[in-house]
Amino acid sequence: MTADRLWAELTRVALMGTARQPPAWPALEGPLGEVLGALRSQPVEKAMLSACAAVALYRRAGALPTVLTEAPPVPAPDERRPVCNAKAAQLLLTMLDGHHTDVLPEWLTRAAVAGVRVPHAQLPRLLDLALSQAGLRDVVTQVAGARGAWLADQNPAWRAATLAPPEVDWDTASRDERMRWLQHLRRTEAARARALVQSTWAQEAAEERQAQLALFLTGLGPDDEPFLESALDDRSKNVRRIAADLLSRLPSSRLCQRMTARVLALLQHDHQRLNLRLPTTCDREMQRDGVEPKARSGVGERAGWMMQMITAVPPSTWSRELGATAAELVRAAREGEWEALWLESWAEAAVRHRDGVWAEALLASSPKQRVELPAESLIKLVPPDRREALFLKWLKSPANAPKVLRVMLHHQDPWSPELTRATLESLRHLLANADRNTAWAIRPLLQRFALHMDLSALAWLDTIRPVDPRALAQWLQVWGKCQGTLYFRAEIHRAIPTEKP
């Protein structure tokens, strides 16, 4: 009998009790046998406990390690980026611990630019973060280094969030798996994603077709056009609507060409004046291209059709067709009969076709104009340095300030010292004349600006504070936070130096 069998036997007896089940252990060879043999003279319960002690010790002392037969995973490749310095690592840890978390993107971006990576020990928490904040994914992938990629490969959740989700069998995968995989493929291999969708398109329910097609916005390109064009004849109205929207973002699409032809036929341009006739009907072909026949509130039915058509026309078409710059055309529109119609449609078209020149032209006199444009969407299309020039111009007139400052929330590239100075100056002016409510409304702006302002702001921050004493009390708190953010950013800048582009 082995010690293991004997232990099992002892356990059985102990459970029952020696009164019901007296133990009867067989003779064993060796020292353990001798010890057990010597117990026979003892009262049975005592012998039982002694045997437990002896056998347990025997087994513990003689235990052998469990040996794994399968090979360990292939080790991580060598790092190509050097690790960030200790100070930078400590600042990252502070943020991962939940302090100054809104500065994290800046740390990551600087590390990516400086070509350094995070210390290995901090990778799990960083990858967890990428899991919850999709916007950080790309930069996290860069600074996580070779070890990060290797580590993410070991954890399905991280792999799905940071790198590639596991490849799925399209025909048997669950809805979620399919959508994740599709989302990933649209980023990396759009054509393959399209082929997968097409392979089961005819059998999918309308809801599925709609969801899958919506993912085409990522990686959208001319190659998608034939499939999208065919989707304009889909049974589902929602699918048709999405297809038309996607096609209206592809300048070379047949849909854009048809729309351009329709609009140009209605245009009468002479002597720098933009005149047009409105369409008289919304025919079947127009509806197929996504023009919604029902009027929306505030706009006439026919004007509404016209606007929907113009938004599908790439804005560059206008300069080409009419031989005038975007700025000239915007000016012409503002003097003509259809100001709102043109400006709103062009703004939407500029966003759809990501046209920075038109976005800038439309914004150029934005604060003053009567027509409300989607400034937040347009401003992102303008290159950062041109953006700054716009802001600086706008801020010169104090009346614009509240509106401009709100648009500036979307200027999330590093600010120049000039813009920083002008903004603080503008804030100072605002606060000097602000009542308590206005001061209250400005508070969150400063806090957000602190994330992007030039660090020279630290020297100027002191000069801005509200005059109203009740507003001042509230202000001090946000002011302190803002200062804290700037100091923390200054530490990051010192710890991770990058060469200014």
Added chain:
Amino acid sequence: MWTEEQIVPLALDPASARAGAELAVAARWTALVASETAISGVCQGGGTPYRVAVALHGPLILCSCPSRKRPCKHGLALLLLHVRDRAAFSDGAHPSWALEWLAPSTGRKAERGDKAVDTEAKAKRVADREAKVAAGVGELQRWLADLVIHGIADAPAREGAFWEGMAARLVDAQAPGLARRVRDLADVATSGVGWQERMLLRLGRLHLLVEAYPRQDALPADLRAEVRAQVGWTQSQEELMAQDGVRDQWQVLGTSFDDDGHLRTRRQWLAGVSSGRHALVLTFAVGNQPFMAAPPVGTRLDAELVFFPGASPMRALIKEILSAPTPVTTVKSLAGVAGLHALRAEMLASNPWRDVLPATLSSVIPVRDGERWLLRDAGGASLRLPNAFTRGWELLAISGGHPITIFGEARDDEILPLSILTEGRLVALTQELE
């Protein structure tokens, strides 16, 4: 001057530290006097007031209470109060009784104020306790036998009072070590799948202890000391500190923390570079008190350590640190997982109650096994990490699938990692929770 972090470790056991901390409020004291070299006061406990005096160099703690523990809670409390609330003490002359007590402390050592040490009374107190403990051990023997006669099958269904009653009687019998083991049985009974084997293992170990205790005089001195310590006899730290220690280059390999809700315990593991010995330094802290500052993990110091008596003893006190800490760059490791098993066998041979072993393993790779983590050595032998260990991914990130060196506390077939050697530095994996 003294700080709280230095005073708490003077307590012989966690209970004294706790009681001392509770008494360290000015409201419980009268006649508080502080001079440059000594403090004195009268503690208004329930009933008899006790006179307490402390000579600050040393410290020499003197008290008129009948407790056998020295320093007693009153002495600790007076020292703590002096640190916490200096303003409660008046400057000036100590009362005559205090001066009388303190006078010999400048020259010869004085145990208590009652003129000379009452050796006869002390011997009687020790004899009284010996009798009480022996009676407690006898009762526990009968209780264990009864358990085995009737079977342990219904142990999980037993009410708490069944275990707690026995534990309380052992506390009364002044055998706290045995009481702790009985309370542990109660936890094991309700620990779920596999409880039967765990229970039997502990019953065997406890039986071994209660069988050894009555025969302690027949045991070798080391084992006898071990048995007595396991039962709950404490060792005066003052006496220990007076002994010669082991001087070596001691590496601080790792620190673990325990918190039972009242008392927090810090376990610092050290290894002697030339002696090859491991040492365990325990520190206690009550409530929100911080632990006394200690040399950090990953440092090495020239120090003298005194070991508590016992069988292959590890528990030790740092008697004196003779150098500034320098970083640890290399550690001596076991020969794989098999080396750890061999060490355990060797340790159990000299001390069958040893359950935690300090273990340094090199060339191990963290691997994932379902929801669990394992360490795998070069030969494929593996060791599990406890379920409670939450930093498996961090280990894997540091290792990157390459062999690493880890120090930890090994219990049965598990190891709790406490530090890791990375980029030529030993880095702690644990930190004290705030």
